[in-house]
Amino acid sequence: MPPRLLSVLVSVGITxxxxxxxxxxxxxxxxxxxxxxxxxxxxxxxxxxxxPTMPLEITQREMNGIYLLALNGRLVLGQESSGLLTVIxxxxxxxxTRIVINLEHxxxxxxxxxxxxxxxxxxxxxxxxxxxxxxxxxxxxxALEISRLLPIFETCESETAAVASF
Numbered sequence: 001m002p003p004r005l006l007s008v009l010v011s012v013g014i015t016x017x018x019x020x021x022x023x024x025x026x027x028x029x030x031x032x033x034x035x036x037x038x039x040x041x042x043x044x045x046x047x048x049x050x051x052p053t054m055p056l057e058i059t060q061r062e063m064n065g066i067y068l069l070a071l072n073g074r075l076v077l078g079q080e081s082s083g084l085l086t087v088i089x090x091x092x093x094x095x096x097t098r099i100v101i102n103l104e105h106x107x108x109x110x111x112x113x114x115x116x117x118x119x120x121x122x123x124x125x126x127x128x129x130x131x132x133x134x135x136x137x138x139x140x141x142x143a144l145e146i147s148r149l150l151p152i153f154e155t156c157e158s159e160t161a162a163v164a165s166f
Contacts, residue, residue, distance in 0.1 A: 056080035072105040075113030097129025100162040104135035134162040
């Protein structure tokens with residue numbers, strides 16, 4: 001009997017199809033469908049290579065012509081990075097050129113995530129805009145320092161300070 005499928009909408013707008021497993025199956029381990037793993041406890045969690053992944057949630061607000069993007073989760077290779085690029089592209093296409101990215105709740109950034117931040121900076125500058133990063137965690141700040149990328153970005157200690165600096 002083929003497994004039942006459940007469509008899971010990831011916050012960046014991509015739909016995955018993953019099998020529904022029963023609580024009995026969950027008690028014995030993890031169900032597998034391709035490269036995605038599912039574990040049902042009280043909710044479905046998508047697993048990649050045995051480690052839980054957290055989709056990147058992007059909350060967008062506008063304040064006096066300044067677009068505030070609050071990121072929550074992991075900024076890594078895949079839908080997370082491409083989702084952020086899509087949001088930035090949409091903002092720039094609609095005329096938004098003053099953008100603040102709040103990284104307070106980003107718990108992990110890989111090299112692709114750093115590349116995404118560089119690409120968003122490049123695209124914003126090409127449109128004559130300004131991109132500011134705020135609430136950088138100590139690990140991300142250190143990674144930007146080591147890679148000598150910190151001077152490229154305008155950074156602020158808080159979202160309020162970033163908005164006030166425009």
